[in-house]
Amino acid sequence: MLTLVIIVFILGYVAIVFEHPLKLDKTVPALIMGALLWALVSIGHLEVVGFDHELSHMEEVLLHHIGKIAEILFFLIGAMTIVELIDLHRGFAVITNRIETTSKRKILWLLAILSFFLSATLDNLASTIVLVSLLRRLIPDKTERLWFVCIAVIGANAGGAWSPIGDVTTTMLWIGKKVSTLGLIENLVLPSIVCLIVPVTVLSMMKVFKGQYQSR
Helix, strand or coil, X not given: CHHHHHHHHHHHHHHHHCHHHHCCCCHHHHHHHXXXXXXXXXXXXXXXXXHHHHHHHHHHHHHHHHHHXXXXXXXHHHHHHHHHHHHHCCCCHHHHCXXXXXXXXXXXXXXXXXXXXXXXXXXXXXXXXXXXXXXXXXXXXXXXHHHHHHHHHHHHHHHHHCCCCCCHHHHHHHHCCCCCHHHHHHHHHHHHHHHHHHHXXXXXXXXXXXXXXXXX
């Protein structure tokens, strides 16, 4: 049964990775994979332990994980609502109007620094949503924008690692008193900066980030 679970996971993950070649939204294989994995895990437990006892246990586990998934979904709904309200009232214009340069390299570093510190104070998921909305206003070309979105994701993940509210996992550890705020900053701020500077330095030397971008 364990082998079958691993095979289903690998096949599902491959289908998600090759979303564009398969022309299949990644939500479909993700949902199918999740349903099949839970079904296989349930069948495996029922074979080992009695039906009545294990059914009760599986219900508790399933409700626990559904609750965790619901937390993420409600968080994303709230974050996207805030972003849309800001965008509706032209809140992002405060930032875009102050960006006068059209140099791709300067925008690259500016975006990396902004995402790094924004993620540490907001959340890596919410900050990525904010920055994607900001880039839509700033860079009209979709192909160019995707490269900058990658930088926003890198900066958000690096910045969220050293703050107790920068990442869902870190927040859970902090709430459970497994880590402290000062301990996270002391031990992870320098590695987080390195994780930001190294990829951004490499990308700044690529051809795609040379020259000027076409502003709106």
